[in-house]
Amino acid sequence: TKLVTDIICPFCGTLCDDIEVEVSDDGKKILKVMNACAIGAEKFLHAQSPDRIVRPRMKQEDGSWKEITYDEAAKYTAKILCDAKKPLMYGWSSTSCEAQATGHMVAELVGGIVDNTATVCHGPSLIAVHDVGIPSCTLGEVKNRADRVIFWGCNPAHAHPRHMSRYSIFSRGFFTTRGSKSRKVIVVDPRPTDTASVADYHVQVEQGRDYELLDAMRVALQEGPLPETVAGVPKEKIYELARLLKSGRFVTIFFGMGVTHSLGKNHNIDIAIALTSDLNKYTKAAIIPMRGHYNVTGSGQVLGWQFGFPFCVDLSRGFARYNPGESSANDLLMRGEVDASFVIGSDPGSHFPFKSVKKIHDLPSVCIDPHMTPTVAVSKCHVPVALVGIEIGGSCYRMDNVPIESRKVVDPPAGMLTDAEFLELVLAEVKRIKGVA
Ligand code: SF4
Structure with a gap:
């Protein structure tokens, strides 16, 4: 071995x-x-699974699958994208930056809408960053320096299991040599989670009242007046937390979908960022979103380089427009405003509402995914590809925006293409149809 x-x-x-x-x-x-x-x-x-699907397939009238070649799959994909007035090209978060860049070239030629999974997770964080900027840092700095750590509306014990041991709670760094004993950890969550069970403080904010509590924390930093309770939290507790944060040498706030997708959405993040900025008057503080899919951050980066916006990019008029809510994947599907569906590196079939998934089922559709997923089940064409980071390398961005080159570990099954190789075939076919050199 x-x-x-x-x-x-x-x-x-x-x-x-x-x-x-x-x-x-x-x-x-x-x-x-x-x-x-x-x-x-x-x-x-x-990667070793004996039931792994290794060849592209087209769905037949009776619902069964018929094996086709990668060339045939690329021709079908190019045709449905070119025939459509407004094709949706969604996902991108579980593939490499190289594949994303090639796919976006296809989107530009066919006038598609490119959206990634941020649309249903940290999209509100991206909007907040446009509004107020972000004082942030790397996970390495958290490991080496952070002595006050807040997890707000997230549960890394389940969603990012090694985050706490590698960076945020138990890890020993240059100035945090005693691991968890060097840190005070606060979890803000309406529920008693497994992350809350290892924290020093669990603040049980009332559901959907994060904005009020964040605002009260800003007041408490200045020892300003507060009502007896805010969002279900007694004022003494809020003052205590504010003093605890001010007494730290390096505060880091991690936040998740408990705040991005509860009442207030991007405004919750606006004020969390404002709290971080305020803390910098007393000590050093940074804030980091807990990004889910391994390269959703990379998808925002690549879209940013190519079109100037990190998600919800509408190229249907020949130039990039950005209007989350109007140009976001789920809203477009719900309103029936797209006429072809292309999904790569994500599974809206598991995460979108039934009405949207039904739309994907009714439209000409292709799903590029190494696995058999609910999205594959409702798509007309399934293109299995090599697993990025296991069967092919490629660039990815960590949640703190640090780019990392992934490594190939084993060969993909014989004859299987990578996402980037398949997208090159689609790009060549789209260029042929459009008569572009
Ligand atoms: Fe676990 Fe992989 Fe996430 Fe690390 S990157 S916490 S090993 S799922």
């Missing part, structure tokens, strides 16, 4: 880069995954 080291885990936005994998001598089979959490290890092991 051979040991492959320094592998990044292509599952969540923590992008752990210390994974080790034991592979067979011929380099074809993964035998053992070390250092990864249970969900990360499962992704590596899925």
Whole structure:
């Protein structure tokens, strides 16, 4: 057997880069995954799954699948995108930046709408960053310096299992040599979560009242007046938390969908960022969104380089427009404003409302995904591809916007293309149809 080291885990936005994998001598089979959490290890092991689909397929009238070639799949994809007036090209968060860049070239030629999974997770955070900027830092700084850590509306114990041990609670860094004993950890969540159970303070904010509590924390920093309770939290507790934060040397606020998708949405993040800025008058403070898919941050970066906006990019008029709510994938599907569906590296079939998923089912549609997912089940064409970060390398961005090059561990099944290779075929076919050199 051979040991492959320094592998990044292509599952969540923590992008752990210390994974080790034991592979067979011929380099074809993964035998053992070390250092990864249970969900990360499962992704590596899925590459070996005996029920893995290895060839593109078209759905037949009777609902059965018929195997086709990658060329035929690329021709079908190019045709439905070129025939459509407003094709939706959604997903992108579980593939490499290289594949994203190629796919966006296709979108520009066909006048598509490019949206990523931020539309249903940290889109409000991106909007808030446009409004007020963001004082942030890297996870390395958190590990080495942070002595006050807040998790607001997120539960890394389940969603980012190694985040706490590698960076935010238990890790030992240059100025945090005693690990969790060097830090005070606060969890703000209406529910008693597993992350809350290892925190020093659990603040049970009332559901949907995060804005009020964040605002009250800003007042408490200045020892200003507060009512007896705010969002279900007694004022003494709020003053205590404010003093605790001010007494720290380095505060980091991590936040998740508990704040981005509860009442207030982007305004919650506006004020969380304002609280972080206020804290910088007393100590050093930074704020980081807990990004979910391993390269959703990269998708925002690549869209930003190419079109100037991080999600919800509408190219249907020949230039980039950006208007979340109007040009976001779920809203477009709900209103029936798109006439073809292209999904890559995500699973709206699991996360979008029934009405949107039904639309994908009714439209000409293609799903590019190594796995059999609910989105695949409702699509007309399924293109299985090599697993990025396991069977092919590629660039990815961690949740703190640090770019990391992923490594290839084993070969993909014989004859299987990568996302980028398949998208090159689609791009060539679109250029042929459009008569573009
Ligand atoms: Fe992979 Fe995330 Fe688990 Fe790290 S925490 S091993 S990146 S799933």
